[in-house]
């Protein structure tokens with residue numbers, strides 16, 4: 001029986017380590033490398049913590065296994081008891097504190113880039129591409145209108161007559177920092193782009209800017225990561241990263257669709273009095 | 275298409291988890307509002323017909339008379355070996371592709387020619403490449419060259435998707451009364467009238483096209499709880515859901531028509547009324563006799579001529595005798611009432627049975643034919659409302675013209691939408707009459723065809739439920755919103771005037787003269803609309 005428990009407690013940590021090690025091969029891990037460089041850095045932070053806790057985990061498990069194994073082999077040797085060691089306590093308080101402090105300082109620039117507006121790339125901060133409004137149970141998206149050259153205008157906080165609307169379909173250009181303004185119409189939602197390692201709560205009454213610089217073209221999931229009601233699962237949208245020209249063409253098509261009046265060529269929509 | 279046969283059964287096997295027990299929770303419910311005034315026996319007939327032609331939610335019937343694309347495949351048997359039937363599909367029925375072989379488990383293959391014409395065999399799988407069906411053991415053995423119909427996968431697929439995504443609001447029967455419905459405002463659509471609000475087709479009776487439904491399911495309805503289902507639902511899934519919704523709507527419409535017909539002929543209180551008729555007649559005879567006596571009494575009182583007295587007394591006697599006879603007649607009628615009622619019930623029963631044998635099939639034929647015509651008509655080319663001219667450029671002048679129309683007597687938008695376009699016009703304060711029942715509505719304001727209170731759109735919000743494209747607004751303005759008090763514009767308005775109105779309406783949210791703060795005006799339960807412009 002002693003051997004059984006010895007084996008039992010040694011088996012599980014080994015199984016956990018093996019499971020984690022093979023996970024990426026079976027797609028039980030991140031959904032591929034991050035589409036943004038910042039996401040890559042967030043991954044790196046994650047891996048750093050993972051390595052530290054894995055080392056601690058393996059160390060403690062090996063110690064535990066060793067104790068169990070030794071005890072199961074000798075009936076003569078008795079366990080000894082201690083009522084505290086000041087030195088040990090200092091060590092296991094100071095060492096984790098140092099590690100935590102190191103992590104807190106080490107991640108600061110990533111955090112600042114991700115969350116603190118003064119660190120956002122200026123070009124993104126000054127020209128948000130779209131406003132994304134979460135509502136039960138969809139993502140409503142508003143792009144600014146286009147000027148006479150087909151270039152997006154400035155996005156205003158208040159809706160403008162020539163704004164372009166779409167739902168569940170967020171297009172952004174590749175290779176430059178873009179920012180969206182996140183809002184909520186009703187309850188708390190969470191804007192989750194797993195491939196970009198972005199997760200940000202949408203809070204009613206607040207406009208929360210989120211920036212990212214997508215480096216890979218493709219169609220990525222946009223999901224809600226905050227249980228927001230019975231239709232929470234329905235908030236499945238897509239983020240489409242495309243080349244600048246495609247993005248512009250998309251907006252132009254959006255404009256043509258939105259101005260469709262039943263005749264093949266969308267009529268000229270001259271806003272003469274604005 | 276040849277409709278020698280009626281329908282094929284599209285079973286939805288209960289193999290999937292989450293479908294425990296006998297599936298008794300999954301039942302179509304009767305349209306109780308409509309059924310109430312109908313005799314219970316006639317209601318049973320309707321329920322029976324619906325079950326025969328539509329089945330149950332888990333065992334749907336693809337009634338081929340309905341304008342629904344079930345995913346039907348037609349063809350002929352080319353070889354048969356044990357349980358494997360090799361077939362050749364007709365060129366136009368290639369819609370079996372794209373479905374899992376497992377989708378065919380439990381569906382039926384209906385033979386439409388040969389010795390077994392009209393009989394069915396149950397299928398196990400379908401191999402799309404080899405064009406073979408595997409059939410379950412059966413007494414019916416198809417022969418080479420037999421024609422057949424199979425499939426119905428679209429309906430099956432739609433059923434599953436509807437259950438997952440739509441049912442909790444729109445209900446199993448499409449009655450807009452699923453478990454989450456009561457928390458929503460506006461209420462989810464009740465499909466059973468076959469009415470859909472936002473269509474691109476003409477008139478108040480115009481059905482929704484498949485594209486209309488696709489647009490609503492795909493893009494959602496801003497300002498309501500109908501969410502957008504794209505990109506979650508893929509193309510084939512959308513098709514399946516749309517066909518299923520059409521099927522449910524048609525089921526509701528058939529029920530509607532049958533109950534409407536039966537309400538006339540087999541009213542719930544028919545026997546009672548018939549039995550009461552002699553009593554009522556006797557009663558009025560008694561009343562008349564009493565009145566006659568009273569009149570004679572008055573004449574006697576007023577009479578001063580002695581010579582006439584005897585004559586008057588005589589007629590009073592006569593009148594009294596008549597009253598006694600009438601009273602006797604009344605007693606008799608009263609005592610016979612229950613027997614008469616039983617008799618009338620019996621008569622109704624016989625009549626209904628006869629109708630079931632003779633007239634019902636004809637009625638169904640008429641109803642389905644009419645529905646098929648209506649639903650098919652909107653899919654035809656030219657059914658879409660396309661303005662005669664392109665949009666009038668959105669200029670200050672055009673908006674000014676539109677504004678004049680908005681406030682004018684002809685379009686009279688202001689009556690409902692209000693001076694500031696906030697949806698609080700004079701009409702919203704008036705008590706209206708329910709045109710269907712002839713009764714007054716319980717509270718002032720506007721009501722829709724589902725008897726729900728409805729508020730005219732607040733045009734200052736920039737939320738356009740039926741879509742914000744100029745074409746959408748043009749269609750709303752010219753055709754109205756189906757099932758609601760929003761009428762189509764009078765025919766006297768020219769297309770350019772409609773465009774002026776469109777331009778004005780689109781400019782309202784940005785009109786600086788529009789008061790910004792919303793007044794705390796409330797018409798019963800219209801607090802649900804949220805959000806900024808979208």
Ligand SMILES: [Cu+2]
Nearest residue numbers: 189224228235
């Ligand atoms: Cu959500």
